[in-house]
Amino acid sequence: MALLRQLQNSSWGSSKRIQFPTFVPRASMTFWERDKKAGYHDPDRPSVWDFTKLGAQQVIPELKKYVREWSDRFQFQNIEFVSHGSYRLLAQLNDQTALNDWVLTADSDHLQGKSRASFYLNERNYAVFEGYIDTTVPKDGVVKRAGYCAVRSPVATKSLKRASTYDYFADYTHLVVRYRGDGRPYLVNLKIQYDLDLGWQDVYSYPLFTRGGPYWQVAKIPFSKFFHGFKGRVQDKQWKVPLEKVEHYGITCSDQYSGPFHLELDYVGLLRDESHSENFAYEMYEVPVGVSNC
Numbered sequence: 001m002a003l004l005r006q007l008q009n010s011s012w013g014s015s016k017r018i019q020f021p022t023f024v025p026r027a028s029m030t031f032w033e034r035d036k037k038a039g040y041h042d043p044d045r046p047s048v049w050d051f052t053k054l055g056a057q058q059v060i061p062e063l064k065k066y067v068r069e070w071s072d073r074f075q076f077q078n079i080e081f082v083s084h085g086s087y088r089l090l091a092q093l094n095d096q097t098a099l100n101d102w103v104l105t106a107d108s109d110h111l112q113g114k115s116r117a118s119f120y121l122n123e124r125n126y127a128v129f130e131g132y133i134d135t136t137v138p139k140d141g142v143v144k145r146a147g148y149c150a151v152r153s154p155v156a157t158k159s160l161k162r163a164s165t166y167d168y169f170a171d172y173t174h175l176v177v178r179y180r181g182d183g184r185p186y187l188v189n190l191k192i193q194y195d196l197d198l199g200w201q202d203v204y205s206y207p208l209f210t211r212g213g214p215y216w217q218v219a220k221i222p223f224s225k226f227f228h229g230f231k232g233r234v235q236d237k238q239w240k241v242p243l244e245k246v247e248h249y250g251i252t253c254s255d256q257y258s259g260p261f262h263l264e265l266d267y268v269g270l271l272r273d274e275s276h277s278e279n280f281a282y283e284m285y286e287v288p289v290g291v292s293n294c
Contacts, residue, residue, distance in 0.1 A: 036200045038231070040110055058161075066159035082171040084274040090166075090249070091153060091268045093127035101154040103250075106131065112138060113146030117253075126180075127265040129251060135258045147258065152189070152250025153268075165193050170243040172270035174220045180264040181210025181217070185255050188219075190226060193247040201231045204241045208251065210263065220271060224278045238282045 046054070082088075091098060099121055107113030117131030135147035158164045175188065186208040194200060204226040208219060226241045227234060232254075249268070253261045 036197075038201055062160045069159055080168070080171070082272050084272060086172075086272045087176070088168065088172065088270040089267060090270060093265045093267060094121070094125040096121050099127055102151055103154070104149075104151050106149040107146050112143045113148070115147055115149050117149035117151070119151050122264070128262070129253075129265065130260070130262040131253075132260050133253060133255070133258055135256055145256075147256060148252060148254035149261070150189075150250055150252040150254075152191070153248045155248050156246075163193065165244065166246045166249075167244045169223070169246045169270065172223075172243075172272045173276045174222050174271040174273055175249070176267075176269040176271050177208065177219045177221070178266040179208070179210070179217055179219070180215070180266075181208075181212065182260075182262045183210055183212030184253065184257070184261050184263075185209050186263060187252040187254065188221060189250050189252055190241060191247045191249070192242060192245050194245065203229050205229055205252075216266070220273075222276055222278060222281075224276070225281045227282060238280075240280045 093099060099119060102119060104117055104119045106115045106117050108115055114134040114136055115132060116134075117129065119127065119129050122128045129149075129151050131149050133147045133149065135145075137143055137146045156164045156166050169190075175190075177188065187205045188208050190204040192199065192202045192204065194202065206221050206226045208221075211217065223241050223243060228238050228241075229235060251263070251265075253263070
């Protein structure tokens with residue numbers, strides 16, 4: 001503080017006052033994470049009064065859901081026998097109500113770029129994820145890379161808005177996506193829920209390649225091929241996806257090329273293929289003690 005006061009009182013400080021940014025997103029890994037959003041909060045956050053009114057409207061439906069959960073538990077309704085060839089539908093994206101709970105983001109939402117995107121239902125009742133990627137970096141001296149848009153599923157919750165996970169992912173071996181794209185590559189992401197703050201920003205990803213043209217594609221992606229990343233950076237030290245801790249899943253367009261993108265989605269599901277024996281597709285490096293692995 002004394003040094004700052006001297007600089008402000010000096011001739012240099014009097015002609016050009018020091019200004020500190022109110023929000024600087026931290027891109028590097030630190031020992032302590034401030035919050036799970038890493039500083040990226042909704043700028044249009046509702047007031048406390050709006051939250052209270054919304055919560056009051058949801059009390060009765062959430063209590064009914066709570067009773068139904070306990071009823072299913074006592075009647076063993078949640079027991080599922082998953083065998084070879086079993087499918088499970090995660091999201092059938094052919095209805096507007098199914099799209100309303102999905103979350104759409106872009107770098108422009110936080111003044112870190114100029115990309116924009118939309119997620120809507122077209123006339124053929126398919127979900128459309130489209131927009132424009134702009135890799136122009138803002139001249140603020142903070143942001144080093146720009147150009148991404150993403151859409152993701154709602155976060156898994158239990159009744160009364162309690163945090164949960166899609167723990168049934170662990171019973172399956174593949175993620176299945178039916179889609180039709182424009183030739184650009186995308187990323188399929190699995191967000192993991194950790195109790196410790198050092199894992200709050202962990203995401204597992206795998207490329208989703210599109211051919212372009214009029215034909216639909218069905219991608220069956222083994223969970224063994226998802227690689228570990230932290231805040232958009234692929235990590236040297238890799239390990240298998242903890243499937244019992246998947247919080248949500250989604251798709252990102254961020255291929256570092258400016259221009260429009262267009263991706264149609266039909267459904268997202270899970271598949272169990274017992275002929276798939278691969279445990280993990282990548283080498284496991286032993287990082288020496290005391291060396292950062294980010």
